[in-house]
Amino acid sequence: MFFLSKRLKPEHVAFILLTIYPLTLNFVFGYFSMIFAFALSFFDWDILSPMKFVGLENYAKLAGELVQGFSIMLTDPRLVYLKTPFFNGLRNVLLYTLLVVPTQTLLALVLAVLANQKVRGSHFFRVAYFLPATTCPVIVSLIFIWLFMRDGFVNYFVSAVTGGFRPDWLNDPLFLLPAIAIVAIWGTSAHFSATFLAGLQALPKEVYEAARIDGANALKRFIYITIPLMKPLIVYAVVLGSIGALQMFDLAWVMAGQSGGPGGAGYTVALDIYNTAFLQLRYGYAAAKAVLLFLIVFSLNYYIQEKMKYFRVA
Amino acid sequence: MRRAPLKKRIVLLLSYLVMSVLAAIYLMPFIRSAVASFMTWSQASAFPPEWVPNPFTLENYAKLFRLSLFPRWVLNTALVSGLVVAANIVTSATAGYAFAFLRFPGKNKIFSALLALLMVPPFITLIPNYILVVKMGLIDNLFGLAFLGSASVSGIFLMRQYYLSLGRELFEAARLDGAGPLRAFVYVALPLSKPALGALAIYQFLGAWNSFLGPLVFLRSPENYTLPVGLNFAFSRSMWTEYTPIIAGSLLASLPTIILYVLLNKYMIRGVVVSAKKG
Numbered sequence: 156m157f158f159l160s161k162r163l164k165p166e167h168v169a170f171i172l173l174t175i176y177p178l179t180l181n182f183v184f185g186y187f188s189m190i191f192a193f194a195l196s197f198f199d200w201d202i203l204s205p206m207k208f209v210g211l212e213n214y215a216k217l218a219g220e221l222v223q224g225f226s227i228m229l230t231d232p233r234l235v236y237l238k239t240p241f242f243n244g245l246r247n248v249l250l251y252t253l254l255v256v257p258t259q260t261l262l263a264l265v266l267a268v269l270a271n272q273k274v275r276g277s278h279f280f281r282v283a284y285f286l287p288a289t290t291c292p293v294i295v296s297l298i299f300i301w302l303f304m305r306d307g308f309v310n311y312f313v314s315a316v317t318g319g320f321r322p323d324w325l326n327d328p329l330f331l332l333p334a335i336a337i338v339a340i341w342g343t344s345a346h347f348s349a350t351f352l353a354g355l356q357a358l359p360k361e362v363y364e365a366a367r368i369d370g371a372n373a374l375k376r377f378i379y380i381t382i383p384l385m386k387p388l389i390v391y392a393v394v395l396g397s398i399g400a401l402q403m404f405d406l407a408w409v410m411a412g413q414s415g416g417p418g419g420a421g422y423t424v425a426l427d428i429y430n431t432a433f434l435q436l437r438y439g440y441a442a443a444k445a446v447l448l449f450l451i452v453f454s455l456n457y458y459i460q461e462k463m464k465y466f467r468v469a
Numbered sequence: 470m471r472r473a474p475l476k477k478r479i480v481l482l483l484s485y486l487v488m489s490v491l492a493a494i495y496l497m498p499f500i501r502s503a504v505a506s507f508m509t510w511s512q513a514s515a516f517p518p519e520w521v522p523n524p525f526t527l528e529n530y531a532k533l534f535r536l537s538l539f540p541r542w543v544l545n546t547a548l549v550s551g552l553v554v555a556a557n558i559v560t561s562a563t564a565g566y567a568f569a570f571l572r573f574p575g576k577n578k579i580f581s582a583l584l585a586l587l588m589v590p591p592f593i594t595l596i597p598n599y600i601l602v603v604k605m606g607l608i609d610n611l612f613g614l615a616f617l618g619s620a621s622v623s624g625i626f627l628m629r630q631y632y633l634s635l636g637r638e639l640f641e642a643a644r645l646d647g648a649g650p651l652r653a654f655v656y657v658a659l660p661l662s663k664p665a666l667g668a669l670a671i672y673q674f675l676g677a678w679n680s681f682l683g684p685l686v687f688l689r690s691p692e693n694y695t696l697p698v699g700l701n702f703a704f705s706r707s708m709w710t711e712y713t714p715i716i717a718g719s720l721l722a723s724l725p726t727i728i729l730y731v732l733l734n735k736y737m738i739r740g741v742v743v744s745a746k747k748g
Contacts, residue, residue, distance in 0.1 A: 169650040173567040177620035185586040188597035283492040289730040291679035293697035306516035449593040
């Protein structure tokens, strides 16, 4: 082993010097914390009193809540929020992910293709499309609260299209989650369009030339060349988008409020973990919830990363 | 000049139309709130929406700065963001260089372990990190917050990718000339890394300026809040009966990131390209 040898090579010393701080910081607040969280999930703890080992009790409670939530959802959906907040959060977040991820990926792809055209003024469009991604989600949500008011800006267009129908987006349980989803799509499609744009610019030009000579029109070129070649990046955007959507926190906190808004329609798993830990001071139970969220996010990530191995980014 | 065929011109016109509609949708919240920030609340909440501020008022901005905490939040956010950017430039450049060129037993395994942390959702480590920060006495401390963000994995990854793209030959030449690893870093790698460090600085700044969960959990007293937490707090405590100052505040809070992006978007796209080239 290197540390048993009589003298350390200067290169090894340099490596240690240059990496010791970031490695220590990230390993302590990353790996140590992760192990700590797993351990904590077997305890009952409010930080002040000594930790109490409870074994699998937290997980049993969690499983109980999920089963109970499922049965309440079938009998009386309005009670889901009051009786089983974690289940409610999980349900909302899954629905939200299904709404947001496909839409934002498709929109981002369209935006990137449009912005990639070599036409006059394309630079302006690139700036316009990416701008939402640079702005803080919390601040964006504050502005959107005002835009989504009953007599607000969004409803001006909605009522023009639907002939007077003006939903009360933020106070109607039916429209709260879609409103949050719209804000998210607006921001993240902008973000992913930059990724796609970078990918588009790396695509081989010859393939397009050949297709053009063979008489394929723009739409055909998009479907038969662009989409297949961009597949790895699309998968990447879907994975990252889902991971982000499953942990959605900022938007729900601002637009729905910490308790999830009317009927808990904007409640998420992340909000529930926050509330369980920092409001109810049940750190062990919150850790168990975080472990479950981790397992969902990680297995999704791992599964898709494995699939990704068969593709290769150009 | 020969005119393009009719069909081509129609296609071009159509795509301009679609592009403009989309640009309008993506820019509208900014334009709308910029206009409304100069309106009184009664005008900004009118239905159908009005477009010309009448009377034109700066009262919304004046209200924000009369609130003693708002300037404080701006300074706090600037302080944390500045510290995070500065720290990350140092840690990412050094560690990125080390992982790119220096030999060390098990280096690749260490690097993979570091990269794997990118897959860890923040909520799993949130509670233990909170406990660690409490135990370290860094809770409600802006420097503690900056310390937590002082060495990001993605930054190290970005710099390593950039150094690898420069090629190993350069450093081998420096080594043949008798430069040690640290000298090669300072005199060869660092002067060449300006573009990547620029991209890194922009991304770290955006992340730090916009972050919410960290400040929300690790800060407690309102005078220590950063802008996102502070504005949200100001709103939820209903300090306002009118919404226009919040709009003005939101706009001011996002102004630095917007300006930065409009000025430097070339470098940001380059950053995406560098980190997208894996391996």
